Amino acid sequence: MFRKSLTLSQKKQWYGVLFVTPLLLGLVMLFLLPLIQSFRFSLSSIHLVEGGFAVDYKGWSNYSQLFTTNPDYPRRLTESVINMVVNVPIIIIFSLFAAVLLNQKFRGRALARAIFFLPVILASAAIANLDISSFVGGASLSGTGGGEGGGGLLQSFELKKMLTESGLAPVFVNYITGAVDRIYEIISSSGVQILIFLAGLQSVSPALYEASRIEGATGYEIFWKVTFPMMTPLILTNIVYSIIDSFSHNSINSLISETAFKSFEFGQSAAMSWVYFAVVTAILGISTAIISRKVFYYD
Amino acid sequence: MKSPAAYADIIQYRFNPLEKSKLWLWIVVRTVLIAGFCFIILFPLFLRLSVAFRSKVDIYDPTVLWIPRHFTFDNIKIAMEATHYFSALLNTFLISAGTTVVQLASCALAAYAFARLKFKGSGLLFGLVIFTIVVPPQTIMIPLYLTYRYFDLFGLIKLFTGKSSLNLIDTFWPFLISSSTAMGLKNGLYIYIFRQFFRGIPKEIEESAFVDGAGVLKTFYRIMLPNAVPAIVTVVLFSFVWQWNDSYYVSLFLSKVKVLSTQLMDMGSALGKEPDLVYQSMLLNTGVLLLTAPLIILYLFVQRYFVESVERTGIVG
Numbered sequence: 001m002f003r004k005s006l007t008l009s010q011k012k013q014w015y016g017v018l019f020v021t022p023l024l025l026g027l028v029m030l031f032l033l034p035l036i037q038s039f040r041f042s043l044s045s046i047h048l049v050e051g052g053f054a055v056d057y058k059g060w061s062n063y064s065q066l067f068t069t070n071p072d073y074p075r076r077l078t079e080s081v082i083n084m085v086v087n088v089p090i091i092i093i094f095s096l097f098a099a100v101l102l103n104q105k106f107r108g109r110a111l112a113r114a115i116f117f118l119p120v121i122l123a124s125a126a127i128a129n130l131d132i133s134s135f136v137g138g139a140s141l142s143g144t145g146g147g148e149g150g151g152g153l154l155q156s157f158e159l160k161k162m163l164t165e166s167g168l169a170p171v172f173v174n175y176i177t178g179a180v181d182r183i184y185e186i187i188s189s190s191g192v193q194i195l196i197f198l199a200g201l202q203s204v205s206p207a208l209y210e211a212s213r214i215e216g217a218t219g220y221e222i223f224w225k226v227t228f229p230m231m232t233p234l235i236l237t238n239i240v241y242s243i244i245d246s247f248s249h250n251s252i253n254s255l256i257s258e259t260a261f262k263s264f265e266f267g268q269s270a271a272m273s274w275v276y277f278a279v280v281t282a283i284l285g286i287s288t289a290i291i292s293r294k295v296f297y298y299d
Numbered sequence: 300m301k302s303p304a305a306y307a308d309i310i311q312y313r314f315n316p317l318e319k320s321k322l323w324l325w326i327v328v329r330t331v332l333i334a335g336f337c338f339i340i341l342f343p344l345f346l347r348l349s350v351a352f353r354s355k356v357d358i359y360d361p362t363v364l365w366i367p368r369h370f371t372f373d374n375i376k377i378a379m380e381a382t383h384y385f386s387a388l389l390n391t392f393l394i395s396a397g398t399t400v401v402q403l404a405s406c407a408l409a410a411y412a413f414a415r416l417k418f419k420g421s422g423l424l425f426g427l428v429i430f431t432i433v434v435p436p437q438t439i440m441i442p443l444y445l446t447y448r449y450f451d452l453f454g455l456i457k458l459f460t461g462k463s464s465l466n467l468i469d470t471f472w473p474f475l476i477s478s479s480t481a482m483g484l485k486n487g488l489y490i491y492i493f494r495q496f497f498r499g500i501p502k503e504i505e506e507s508a509f510v511d512g513a514g515v516l517k518t519f520y521r522i523m524l525p526n527a528v529p530a531i532v533t534v535v536l537f538s539f540v541w542q543w544n545d546s547y548y549v550s551l552f553l554s555k556v557k558v559l560s561t562q563l564m565d566m567g568s569a570l571g572k573e574p575d576l577v578y579q580s581m582l583l584n585t586g587v588l589l590l591t592a593p594l595i596i597l598y599l600f601v602q603r604y605f606v607e608s609v610e611r612t613g614i615v616g
Contacts, residue, residue, distance in 0.1 A: 008509065015515040016416025020424060023409040023490075026480020027424075029452075031431055034442030041441060101333060106326070114602040115337045121540050121594050122344070184339055247435060253547075256437045266441050273438040280435060 042270035062271035073272060076252045081279065084246045087186070090179045091242050092235060095190040099197030100227070113198075120191035189245065193238045200234040201227070229296040236291050240284060247280055344595075351375060351585045358577055378585040382562040388593070391559045394474050394549075395542040399535055402478035402486055406534065407527070409481050410493030411519055415505065425494070432487035436547065444551055447473045473552040474542075484541055484548060489534045496530035497523060529607075536605055543594060559590045 006014070044057045066073050102113050159180060163173040179186065204227065212222050247253075256276070260269035345365075354369035362368075378384070412418075413425045449464040450472075467473055477483040481490060500523060508518040524531070546560035553561070566586050598605075 012416045012515060013418040016412040016418040016421060019408040019412035019416060020421070022405050022479060023428070023481040024424070026405075026477070026482035027427060027431070030443060030446065030477060030480060030482040031427075031434075031439065034439035034446060035434070037442035037445075038439050098336065101329060104329065106329065106333075110603065110606065112333050112337060113606045114598075115340055117602070117606065118340055118344075118595075118598070120537075121598050122591055184343070187336060187339055244433065253435075253437055257440070257550075260441055260444075270438075270441055273435065273440065277435055277438045281433065284433060 038270045039274065041267050042274050044267050046266040058267075062267045063275065065268065066271055066275060070268075072255055076255055077276065077279065080247070080252045081283070084243060084283070086175070086178070087189070087246055088239060088242045090186055091190045091193060092238055094186055095193035095238065096197055096231065096235070098190070098194050099201055100223070102194070102198060103201045116194055117191055119188035120195070122188065189242075192245070193242060196234055196238055196241070197231065200231055204230045232291075232295040233297060236288065236295050239287055239291060243280070243284055243287065247276075252276060347584050347588045350581055351588050353581070355578055358581065374582055374585040375589070378566070378582050378589055381566050381582070382559065382586055382589065383557055384559075384589060387557045387559045387562045390556055391543060392593075394471060394558065395539050397471065398474050398478040398483055398542050399539045401475060402481060402483050402489065402538055403531065403534060405479055405481040406486055406489040407493050407524065407531075408519075410490045411497055411523060413490070414494045414497035415502075416515070428487050428490050431482070432485070432491075440551065444468075447476075447552060467552075469553055469555045471556075474548070477548075484538070484545055489538060492534060493527070493530055496527050500526050532601070532604055536601060539597075540594060544590075563587065563590050 040055065042062055043059060044055045045062075046055050098116060102109065102116060106112075160173055160177045163176065164170065208226050208230075209222060212226055217225065252272075256269050256272050259265050259272060349365050349367065351374055352370055352372070353367040354371040354373065356369050357367050409428075413421055413428075447467040450467045451464045467476075474483065478486070504522055504526070505518055508522045513521065544560060546564060549558050550561050550564075563583075563586050566583060
């Protein structure tokens with residue numbers, strides 16, 4: 001009798017609650033509680049005792065130790081932040097460019113797209129951890145990669161010389177040549193971003209392009225005045241994604257894991273991860289705040 | 300039927316030499332760029348393939364460029380032995396396939412609730428889901444480990460078995476539990492993808508199903524899921540591939556059970572007795588190839604479907 005008296009919308013609400021129950025359980029058990037616990041750990045020292053572990057409160061000393069006595073942490077933290085700041089703009093520009101290319105009609109487009117998404121599949125921390133350079137070095141001994149490797153090196157030297165002579169500031173020169181040198185790294189970390197941009201480009205209404213063509217806009221103008229503004233929300237999405245992604249495989253992660261599972265300093269490691277989390281949140285907040293002012297929403 | 304503007308374009312391109320040469324120049328530049336990028340992506344892969352079949356003699360032979368002179372399967376054999384390939388492959392496959400199926404179900408259900416079955420607090424809950432994407436996994440790493448090491452499920456286990464806690468480390472349970480509660484690897488992202496997609500499906504379809512007497516559950520799996528195939532393909536591929544390549548959670552939860560990604564990281568020490576460093580890096584490279592080979596084969600089959608479906612997924616924010 002009770003069931004009959006529920007209206008459809010009430011029933012739907014109850015199903016909604018039912019559907020998210022597993023998520024809710026997981027959220028509490030595997031996310032919120034660990035988060036609180038991790039914060040508690042970061043304020044204490046932990047030792048394993050029989051059948052469990054003991055937690056002794058010791059205040060903020062874990063945090064202060066990080067910046068006063070730990071030799072690696074500040075260096076690695078700045079290192080990964082700088083890497084992120086350098087890489088994310090390149091990745092965004094490259095992936096937008098690649099998506100625009102792949103969105104055009106040409107023969108073999110399906111093949112080119114399939115190849116461009118291949119890095120999504122090959123990108124793996126395990127592979128990245130293996131020193132690729134040592135492998136290429138080994139291969140170039142046999143003469144295989146030698147030609148290409150040498151060529152690439154030479155090219156970027158020439159480029160550097162040319163750019164410097166043309167009067168660009170050395171900072172920019174290093175930035176550009178650095179990007180050219182790390183082209184493989186950049187391509188392989190921009191697979192998902194290309195995908196998001198491509199999906200976005202497909203959703204731009206053709207009527208807009210048609211209208212601007214009739215008004216006499218050139219391809220260049222159409223890109224900057226139609227495509228680019230329509231892409232700004234996705235640029236924001238992609239920047240957030242790239243920042244999170246760039247933090248998911250860097251040296252600081254291994255430092256945190258090592259501190260926890262090699263030297264068994266759980267409290268120290270928790271403090272590390274909280275500082276790290278604060279830095280990530282700050283960067284995300286700042287970049288979102290800056291960019292979302294420029295973002296253009298069509299509707 | 301082409302629009303008048305399209306005809307105007309065609310006429311302009313066909314009969315204006317300047318436009319025509321500009322168009323051709325762009326085609327050439329585009330082709331070169333795309334071919335170049337494809338080369339950069341494929342080159343290491345081909346190199347790996349070529350190196351994998353080379354014998355030791357060929358390493359120092361400068362005349363061997365791509366096709367090995369002394370074709371051999373020895374590298375693959377050694378790499379397979381060092382990584383215990385087949386048992387590791389089986390474990391990896393079980394974990395990846397299992398978590399993929401389970402988290403597909405849990406994420407799709409939760410996302411459907413967020414998209415259509417709104418209730419009090421669902422907005423807040425969705426905000427928390429997005430928050431899980433932002434929090435680095437390292438922050439909750441230790442408590443998560445301890446949760447599974449001394450697993451008691453809010454004290455329920457003690458109630459039933461009398462033991463104080465269960466040790467779930469070195470079993471597949473952590474992965475299954477995480478993914479069935481939609482807290483596995485990058486599950487927040489999958490929920491987001493599904494939610495965006497479900498929101499894009501017209502409400503009328505759903506309403507007509509209700510009018511025809513289908514319940515909420517039936518509407519979900521008979522109407523919504525078949526319509527969400529592009530999103531499903533994307534999520535399945537992502538979750539399978541990311542779980543396959545993941546070495547972080549795997550090394551956290553499994554120390555004795557061997558899976559490919561951790562085996563690969565330990566392979567250097569497993570090969571320790573090999574004196575020739577170049578040959579050792581060659582073997583490591585073969586190991587990388589062995590790790591990715593199943594994925595590449597899988598991708599060859601699903602790529603067409605994947606590339607098409609991605610465009611319609613609407614990951615768009």
